[in-house]
Amino acid sequence: MTKWYTSPSGSGLFSSPRQKPHGESPGQKVVGQDRTLIEKMSSLVKSLSPKNSKRSKFMLVDELPHLPTVALDLDATLVHTLVDPVEIAVAQQSDLRTIRLPGNMGLVVERPGIEQLFSCLTGYNVMVFSAGGPFYVKTVIETLAEENLFLRGKLCKILSGSDLTLYSELSELTIAPCAKSLNTEGVCYVKDLRKARGDGDSRMVLIVDDNPYAFQVQPHMKDDDFKRRYDFTLNAVPVPLFIATDSEAVSDTVLALVGRLLQTIVGAEDTLAALKDHPDLSELKGMCHHVLCPPEEAPRCVSPEFRQTSEFHCTEFSI
Ligand SMILES: [Mg+2]
Secondary structure: OOOOOOOOOOOOOOOOOOOOOOOOOHHHHHHHHHHHHHHHHHHHHHHHOHHHHHHHHOOOOOOOOOOOEEEEOOEOOOEEEEOOHHHHHHHHOOOOOEEEOOOOOOEEEEOOOHHHHHHOOOOOEEEEEOOOOHHHHHHHHHHHHHHOHHHOOOEEEEEOHHHOEEEOOOOEOOOOHHHOOOOOOOOEEEOOHHHHOOOOOHHHEEEEEOOHHHOOOOOOOOOHHHHHHOOOHHHEEEOOOOOOOOOOHHHOOHHHHHHHHHHHHOOOOOHHHHHOOOHHHHHHHHHOOOOOOOHHHOOOOOOHHHHOOHHHHHOOOOO
């Protein structure tokens, strides 16, 4: 399981009173306390300075077990990462918000409404569950957080390609993740939502994802018990693909709709029951044009649509 950052708790900056130095007079005591306060304030200022600001932006927050969890997919759901120079130039000339990744990793294009979505996530644990490689996912989230205040202090967990459950037509693949790539024909993946929470309770998890096979096993898979164990369709808030180069991308309202949906069911006693039959869920399903792979087309695991996304391409140097 990938986890890069630990909770900020335990830093001890203001947690433990300093001991009074030996031989300190009452008059010096006041001075000593002032000095201690100044030292603490100095440490705080240093920790917030640009030199150290990266660290503070990427800290994960503690999971709150009594709250439900929203697992957000990254590529084609929250962002679209472009690597083609022509496409990058087009995106930069559009009204879409873009952020350059380090080196030659490309350009991240934010889906419109991403800030609105995060503003609607109060009352949930929020985590990212991407199929992208760990390094790619880490870099994108770090880059997004550098530019977007709304992302900081929100995420409690980040899972990526090495946390996926891989399977073939016949069975789960228990090989070392690095030995197989998602680009290998016949290797499929599903996201085990039990991993999204510390208590493993998938009934408390909702997943927002553009890929329908992220939360259910492909129909050509022959192990029915495996299919049943990894069927999270009742947890799913499906969204249509976000393709930054699409002419309609700038007017995409999907994330705003997802935010509205999540906000209206927050606090429900049974999150999955509240999601089921919700009119906004029906609207989102109506916007998706996913074509589930019919059994006769097995073992075609990755749809042509999915092959266009950066998520697909970015997995190859990762798992
Ligand atoms: Mg995706």
